[in-house]
Amino acid sequence: HLMEFAIIGAGMAGLACGQRLSAAGHGVRLFDKGRGPGGRMSSRRAELGGKAVQFDHGAQYFTARDERFLRQVEAWEADGIVAPWPAAREGAWVGTPAMNAPVKAMAERANVTFGARIEGIRAVGTGWKLCGPDAPREIFDAVISAIPAEQVPALLAASAPEMATLAKQTVSDPCWTVMAVFAERPDLPDTLRNAGAIGWAARNASKPGRGEAECWVVQGSPEWSRTNLEEEREAVATLLLEQLKQHAGGTLPELLHSDAHRWRYAMCGDAGEGALWDASRHIGACGDWLHGPRVENAYLSGWELAQRVLDSA
Numbered sequence: 001h002l003m004e005f006a007i008i009g010a011g012m013a014g015l016a017c018g019q020r021l022s023a024a025g026h027g028v029r030l031f032d033k034g035r036g037p038g039g040r041m042s043s044r045r046a047e048l049g050g051k052a053v054q055f056d057h058g059a060q061y062f063t064a065r066d067e068r069f070l071r072q073v074e075a076w077e078a079d080g081i082v083a084p085w086p087a088a089r090e091g092a093w094v095g096t097p098a099m100n101a102p103v104k105a106m107a108e109r110a111n112v113t114f115g116a117r118i119e120g121i122r123a124v125g126t127g128w129k130l131c132g133p134d135a136p137r138e139i140f141d142a143v144i145s146a147i148p149a150e151q152v153p154a155l156l157a158a159s160a161p162e163m164a165t166l167a168k169q170t171v172s173d174p175c176w177t178v179m180a181v182f183a184e185r186p187d188l189p190d191t192l193r194n195a196g197a198i199g200w201a202a203r204n205a206s207k208p209g210r211g212e213a214e215c216w217v218v219q220g221s222p223e224w225s226r227t228n229l230e231e232e233r234e235a236v237a238t239l240l241l242e243q244l245k246q247h248a249g250g251t252l253p254e255l256l257h258s259d260a261h262r263w264r265y266a267m268c269g270d271a272g273e274g275a276l277w278d279a280s281r282h283i284g285a286c287g288d289w290l291h292g293p294r295v296e297n298a299y300l301s302g303w304e305l306a307q308r309v310l311d312s313a
Ligand code: FAD
Pocket: 008, 009, 010, 011, 012, 013, 014, 031, 032, 033, 034, 038, 039, 040, 041, 057, 058, 059, 060, 061, 062, 063, 116, 117, 118, 119, 146, 147, 148, 151, 155, 175, 177, 219, 263, 265, 266, 267, 286, 287, 288, 289, 292, 293, 294, 295, 296, 298
C-alpha cells in the first residue's frame, strides 16, 4: 500500500531514495537544514570585485561504476548538468555549472523544505511526527534518515536505537577546505593529491563550465584536518596556502580572496549494510555511511533503501 514518507536530509542519498519512492506512487516530503541544495556536494559563492565566483568546496568529482548509477549519470549528462572532468582522472564527472547541479535538479522535482532542521521523531499512533522548531505538523506513515552517521544518533536514538548504535560505530574523517582566488594561474598542475598536509588541491577553473577566475580548492589531508580541527579559519587558510606555495616552487600569484570551511564529517566509514529498513516500524536509513564514502555510494544507498521498501510493501 502507498505511504506518506518524511525523508530527513536532501543530499544525494535522500533525493535518490525519494525519487524512486515517488516514482512508485508514494508521497514524499524531504527536509534539509541547509539553506540550499547540495549537502556534501555543495558549492560556495563569493563576491570578488562585484563579480560572483564559485567553488566546489565539498565533493570534487565522482565516478560511476554501477549500472544503476551509470544510467542516472547518462540522464544528467543528456540534461547538461554533469560533464566529464578529464583533468582529475579518466571517468571523473562533475556537476555543471557547479557540483551541486545534479542534487539541485533532483530537489527541483521533489517536495523539499530547506532551512528545516529535524531534531527527533516521535511515534503518534501508527505514524511518526517530526520534532524540532522547523518540523511540520503532519503525521507521516514512514520516516527515513538520510544524514551523515554522526548526526543519526540525535535523530533516531529514541525511536530506532539499533540504527543509532550502528551509526555511532561509524567514524568519518574531517576535512578542512580552503577556497582561494589568485590574480593569475599558479605554477601548478590542475590537480595535486597526497602532497604532505594537502590531501587534494584542484584548479576549480579547469572543470567544465566554470568561469575564468583562478579559483582553487585546497583540502587538508584527513590526518592534518584532524590535528588542526579546532584552528581558526584564517589560520587554516594561511597554513594550507603556505603548503601550496611550496609545491608551486616557493611563489604564488597575488591572493585576491581566501576562506576556509571545516567539514567535520567529510569522508565516512562504511557500515556495510547498503541501507536499513525496519518494515514493521516504517523507519529507514540511507546515506554514504551505509554503502561507502562516495557520491555513487550515497546514490546507491538511497536506491537500495527504496528497493527494500518496495519489496516489503
Ligand atoms: P549529505 O550530502 O551530507 O546529505 C545529508 C543532508 O542532510 C545534508 O544536506 C544536511 O544539510 C542534511 N541534514 C543533516 N542533519 C539534518 C537534520 N537534523 N535535519 C535536517 N537536515 C539535516 N565523494 C566522491 O565521490 N568524490 C569526491 O571527490 C569526494 N570528495 C569529498 C570531499 C569533501 C570535502 C567532502 C565533504 C565529501 C566528499 N565526498 C566525495 C563524499 C560525498 O560528498 C558524499 O559521500 C555524498 O555527497 C554523501 O551524500 P549523502 O546524501 O549521504 O549525505
